[in-house]
Amino acid sequence: MKKFAVIGLMVLLVFVVSAYAVSAPKIYFVSTQMHPAGEREFMVGTLLKSFAKESGINVEFLALTYNEMLSRVSAEEKTGKVTISVIGDLHGGLDVMASRNLLQEVKGIPLPNRTFISTLEKYSVIKGKKVYVPWMQATYVMVVNKEAYKYLPNGLTKEDVRKPTEKWTYEALLQWAKNMKEKTGTPKFGLPMAPKGLFHRFLHGYLLPSFTGYEAKEFDSPNGIKAWEYMRKLVNYIHPASSTWAAMSEPLLKGEVLLAWDHTARIKPAIVQQPDKFEVIPVPRGPAGRGYIVVAVGLAVPKKAPQKEAAYKLIDYLTRPSTQVLVLQHVGFFPTVKEATGKIPTGALRILARGVTAQSSSPDSVIAMIPNLGKYGGEFTNTYRKVFKKVVLQKASLQKEVSAAAKLLKSLFEKAGTPIQ
Amino acid sequence: MDKEKIKSLLTFLIAGMISLWFLTPIIFITLSAFATSKDYYNPNYIIPRHYTFSHFYKLFFTLSAGHATLISLSVAALTILLSFLLGVPAGYALSRYKFKGKNTLKLTVLSTRMFPLMILAIPLLIIFMQIGISDTLWGIVLAHTTMVLPFVILITSSIFAGVDIAFEEAALIFGLSRSKAFFKITLPLALPGLAASAIFAFIMSWNEVFVASILTLQNRTLPAQILSTAMDSPDYYKFTAGFIMAVPALVFIFFARRYLVSLWGISLK
Numbered sequence: 001m002k003k004f005a006v007i008g009l010m011v012l013l014v015f016v017v018s019a020y021a022v023s024a025p026k027i028y029f030v031s032t033q034m035h036p037a038g039e040r041e042f043m044v045g046t047l048l049k050s051f052a053k054e055s056g057i058n059v060e061f062l063a064l065t066y067n068e069m070l071s072r073v074s075a076e077e078k079t080g081k082v083t084i085s086v087i088g089d090l091h092g093g094l095d096v097m098a099s100r101n102l103l104q105e106v107k108g109i110p111l112p113n114r115t116f117i118s119t120l121e122k123y124s125v126i127k128g129k130k131v132y133v134p135w136m137q138a139t140y141v142m143v144v145n146k147e148a149y150k151y152l153p154n155g156l157t158k159e160d161v162r163k164p165t166e167k168w169t170y171e172a173l174l175q176w177a178k179n180m181k182e183k184t185g186t187p188k189f190g191l192p193m194a195p196k197g198l199f200h201r202f203l204h205g206y207l208l209p210s211f212t213g214y215e216a217k218e219f220d221s222p223n224g225i226k227a228w229e230y231m232r233k234l235v236n237y238i239h240p241a242s243s244t245w246a247a248m249s250e251p252l253l254k255g256e257v258l259l260a261w262d263h264t265a266r267i268k269p270a271i272v273q274q275p276d277k278f279e280v281i282p283v284p285r286g287p288a289g290r291g292y293i294v295v296a297v298g299l300a301v302p303k304k305a306p307q308k309e310a311a312y313k314l315i316d317y318l319t320r321p322s323t324q325v326l327v328l329q330h331v332g333f334f335p336t337v338k339e340a341t342g343k344i345p346t347g348a349l350r351i352l353a354r355g356v357t358a359q360s361s362s363p364d365s366v367i368a369m370i371p372n373l374g375k376y377g378g379e380f381t382n383t384y385r386k387v388f389k390k391v392v393l394q395k396a397s398l399q400k401e402v403s404a405a406a407k408l409l410k411s412l413f414e415k416a417g418t419p420i421q
Numbered sequence: 422m423d424k425e426k427i428k429s430l431l432t433f434l435i436a437g438m439i440s441l442w443f444l445t446p447i448i449f450i451t452l453s454a455f456a457t458s459k460d461y462y463n464p465n466y467i468i469p470r471h472y473t474f475s476h477f478y479k480l481f482f483t484l485s486a487g488h489a490t491l492i493s494l495s496v497a498a499l500t501i502l503l504s505f506l507l508g509v510p511a512g513y514a515l516s517r518y519k520f521k522g523k524n525t526l527k528l529t530v531l532s533t534r535m536f537p538l539m540i541l542a543i544p545l546l547i548i549f550m551q552i553g554i555s556d557t558l559w560g561i562v563l564a565h566t567t568m569v570l571p572f573v574i575l576i577t578s579s580i581f582a583g584v585d586i587a588f589e590e591a592a593l594i595f596g597l598s599r600s601k602a603f604f605k606i607t608l609p610l611a612l613p614g615l616a617a618s619a620i621f622a623f624i625m626s627w628n629e630v631f632v633a634s635i636l637t638l639q640n641r642t643l644p645a646q647i648l649s650t651a652m653d654s655p656d657y658y659k660f661t662a663g664f665i666m667a668v669p670a671l672v673f674i675f676f677a678r679r680y681l682v683s684l685w686g687i688s689l690k
Contacts, residue, residue, distance in 0.1 A: 028638050035653040037476070041483050060638065063649050067539075068634040075546040075635070083556070083638060250656060253462045269655045273458060 026058035027310045030072070031088035033136070033297050034331065035063045036269075042330045051317045057310045066093050073302055077102050082304040085311040088135060091123065091296040092370050092377050098131040099374035104303045105129050109312045114321055114337040119367070120296050126372050127417070132298030133315050136324075136333035139294055140201060141355050142281045143248065143267045148188065148258035151179040164282040164290070164362055170210060170230060173284045177237035180258060187239045190257035196246040198263055201293055203384040205368040206261070206283055207231065209291025215368050216380075216413065217420045220406035223287060228402065231392045252278065263295070264352060268332045275348040280355025282362060289366035292359060296369075297333065328353065373416040380412050450667065453660035461657045476661040480647055486665050489646035493627060494669060496558060496642055500565040500626040501619050504573045507566070509615070512577030513603070517586070527578075530571045538568065538632050546635055556637050564636060565626040572625070573618050580614030581607065616680030620673070627670055 034043045040063060048059045064072065069089065076082045087094070087103075097103050107130045120134040149158055153175035160167040173189075180188035193199040204215045211227035212218035239257050247266035251257045253273055260267065261283065271278050283292055299315045301308065317323060324335035329345040332352050344353045359365075373380050387405045390396040413420040453461060454476065456469035463469075480486045515527060545564060549555040554563070584607050592602040608615075627643075634645040643666060651662030 030638075035650050037479055037484065037650055037654040037658045040650055041479055045483055062638060062641075064634060065649050068631065071543050071546065072635045075543050075550065078543075079547050079550040081550045081555075255464065273462060273655070 026060050027085040027307050027314070028062060028083055029059050029086040029088065029314065030062045030064050030069050030084050032064065032066050032069060032090065032093060033088050033333075034061075036265075039331045046330070047318070047323065047326070051314065054317070055310075055313050057313060059314060069093075070097065073097060073102050074100070077303060080304060082302055082306060084302055085305045085307050086314055087300045087302060088297065089300070091132075091298060091372075094132050094298050094300050095126055095372045096374055096377065097300070098126050098129065102302060103131055103300045104305070106131070106133055106299075106301055106315075109133065109315060111316055111319060114319060114339055116319075116337055117341070119294070119369075120336050123296055123369055124298055132300040133319055134296055134336035135299045135318055136297040136327060136331075137294055137336055138264045138297070138333055139292055139356055139359065140198070140206065140261060140263050140283070141267070141292075141352075141359055142259065142261045142283055143252055143270060143355075144279050144281055145252065145255070145258040145277055146279060148176075148180060151183055151188075151258075152176060153179060161281050162279070163358060164285070166285070166364075168282070168284050170207075170284045170286045174230070174234055174237070177234065177259070181237045184258075187237050188258040189237055190239045190245060190248055190251050190260045191242050192245050192248055192260075192262050192266070193242040194244050194246040198266070199242075199388075200381040200384045201263075201370075202261055203388060204381065205293035205370070206291050207286070209288065209366045209368045210284070210286030211288055211291075213288035213291075213366060215371065215421055216406075216409040219409055220403050224406075225398060225402060227286070228387070228391050228398055231388065232395075235392050249273075264332055264334075264356065268349070268352060271351050272348045275351055278351065280352050282355060282359035285362075285364055289364045290359070290362050291366040291368055293368045293370060294360075296336070369421070371413070371416075371421055372418050373412060376412045376416050380409065383408055383412075447667065447671075450660050450663045453657055454664035455661075456657060458655065458657055476658055477665070480651075480658065480661055480665060484647060484650065486643060486647045486662075489641050489643040490665065490669060492558065492640050493643040496561050496565060496633075497623045497626040497673075499558070499562040500569055501622045503562060503566045504569045504622055505615075505619070508570050508573030508618075509577050511574045513581050513607075515574065515578040516581035527575070530574050533567065534571055538629075542632055542635055545632070549636060556639050558640055560636050561633050561640075561642060564632045565629060568629065568632075569622040569625050572621060576618040576621065577611070577615065580611045580618075583614070584610045612680050616677045620677050623673055623677075624670065627666075 029048075034040055040061070044061050048061055052058050066089070069087070070093075073084060073087065076084060087097070089097075094103065111133070116134055117137075120137060124130060124132050124134055144161075152158070152161075153172055156167050156172045156176070159165070177187065177189040191197075191199050191202060207227050207230075208215055208219065208224065211230070212221055212223045218224055239251070241251070241256065245251055248257070248260035248262040249267050249270035252260055252267065252270040267280070271280065283290060285291075299318060301311050301315075305311055319337060321335070321337050321339035324337055324340040325343050325345075327333050328335060328340070328343065329347075329349065332349050334353075334356065335341050335343070342357075344350055344357070370377075371380065383405050387401055390401050391398050410420060452469060455472045455474065457471040457473045460466070460469035460471050481490075511530075515523065546555060549560050549564075554560040588606050588610065589602050592606045593599070597605060629642075630644040630648055633642040637645065647662050647665070651659050654662075
């Protein structure tokens with residue numbers, strides 16, 4: 001009889017929960033950003049709470065991975081039963097959704113008292129259509145454990161690196177990484193090379209623009225070849241466990257590496273955890289300048305979204321200068337409106353903001369944007385990883401691989417109908 | 422005598438090592454889940470010295486993992502209930518009766534597992550939306566039942582095959598009806614195997630992320646609610662999420678274990 005009691009209890013539990021699970025009406029905001037526990041808590045507990053207080057609109061914030069989000073949004077569009085009102089995602093993801101005609105144009109939403117940074121504004125218009133409202137921006141920088149300054153190569157000072165000056169070059173990085181390996185016995189420079197890491201961004205947005213001035217346009221050129229020859233040398237001083245790291249904050253905190261490159265959101269935990277130990281520095285420069293990526297995160301509205309007015313109000317709230325400063329202060333994503341830029345937060349994130357500001361205000365900047373390739377975006381990034389694997393790790397013929405990859409890249413841009421950059 | 426002693430010592434040693442093998446990760450998950458972040462990253466000690474409930478509180482209350490746990494539990498319970506209601510009779514029929522196309526049927530049952538859920542997800546979601554169960558408990562339960570059912574059918578059919586038909590026949594001779602013979606004789610004998618397939622069904626439903634994530638917005642199951650957050654958070658949050666995910670499953674298995682003599686019903690006789 002005990003069995004039946006257990007089954008009875010289970011059934012009771014189910015009914016209690018189903019009664020409890022019936023929900024109050026609100027708008028749904030799905031996002032691939034602000035997932036980490038601390039950030040999500042800030043979003044739900046601070047931002048959306050104060051928005052609800054101000055507007056009377058309750059927002060359910062849902063953390064979905066990109067695949068889940070795309071499946072959900074596509075299915076909703078197909079059935080016409082759209083429940084999601086606002087989407088927060090990276091530029092690249094929104095680009096794909098726009099190419100599948102899932103998003104409505106977001107022109108003419110009332111967004112008073114703010115001026116969006118012009119590059120981001122321009123970037124959010126894809127094929128003549130305003131796809132999203134720029135929400136936040138981020139970039140990739142380097143983090144140095146202060147201990148690593150002991151191993152700086154001759155002629156390069158801390159100030160050169162922090163500022164950054166012309167002396168902070170990829171050659172200097174090579175020498176620095178070499179010194180660290182020789183003096184500590186193990187490589188101390190790390191890159192997030194795991195499949196989920198963002199190493200491909202380093203290749204197409206940092207290395208190649210620094211050597212050639214472009215991400216793909218000058219791929220097959222003398223300087224392009226030099227970039228890969230450089231990687232062949234650098235790889236000897238990269239920590240071998242790099243191929244298992246998706247984010248660099250953990251190896252930095254555990255002291256496995258003293259110098260690393262990664263996305264600001266992925267190194268932030270290290271800085272917040274031990275602000276006295278780390279410094280954020282700009283990336284080095286190459287023969288063509290200091291190449292780096294600016295990542296845009298946007299807010300979009302699905303076609304046929306319910307409660308559009310409420311969605312617009314949420315977009316207005318999230319892009320307001322005061323909200324953007326709060327986000328920088330707590331999360332470390334940078335503002336997209338001019339009124340909020342240049343504000344340096346207090347606390348640990350000050351370190352992050354300083355490094356990023358130094359990078360973005362360096363006069364030799366070569367800004368790279370992740371290209372709008374729609375569904376070809378994955379193939380684009382894969383190409384860089386493949387070349388790295390073949391040329392650097394498997395020592396295949398450099399010129400042959402580079403020429404083949406350059407052709408492929410060109411065809412991807414052509415197929416996507418985007419000018420090569 | 423000596424030989425006996427060595428034998429029992431060896432048994433203890435091996436059993437101890439196996440337990441250690443399984444318990445060490447659980448112990449480490451628990452310790453790291455409640456360690457302060459400072460201690461967690463301190464390379465000087467393996468076992469943290471200071472503990473905190475703050476990670477747990479954030480995930481469980483602020484980010485509603487608690488609510489999601491309840492939903493996950495009810496989804497798993499309903500999945501077991503539904504898949505047993507459908508799967509046990511099917512398994513019984515497959516093991517007791519000879520009929521045309523039996524083997525084909527067995528294979529067809531498995532064929533639903535040929536397609537990854539990823540591919541089925543969007544059509545499934547579209548159908549669910551059209552019939553209006555896309556954001557409900559029952560929607561996830563149906564999806565999970567579909568996923569679990571083939572296993573329940575196959576496992577229970579081999580369990581019933583292990584229960585000697587002579588017992589049932591004897592019961593019929595002594596005057597029990599067909600259904601009574603099943604409930605009084607066959608079912609109790611098959612209980613260990615059924616417990617095993619219940620555990621199996623529970624774990625499959627409990628761990629499923631993708632379908633649960635896209636089918637629901639409001640009533641999200643535990644992995645849908647916190648998995649992506651945990652994976653993007655610092656390591657100690659991953660352990661906290663792991664702890665929240667593991668404990669209810671362990672408790673369930675602990676209770677179901679009493680009925681579990683052996684999977685596949687081998688030791689029934």
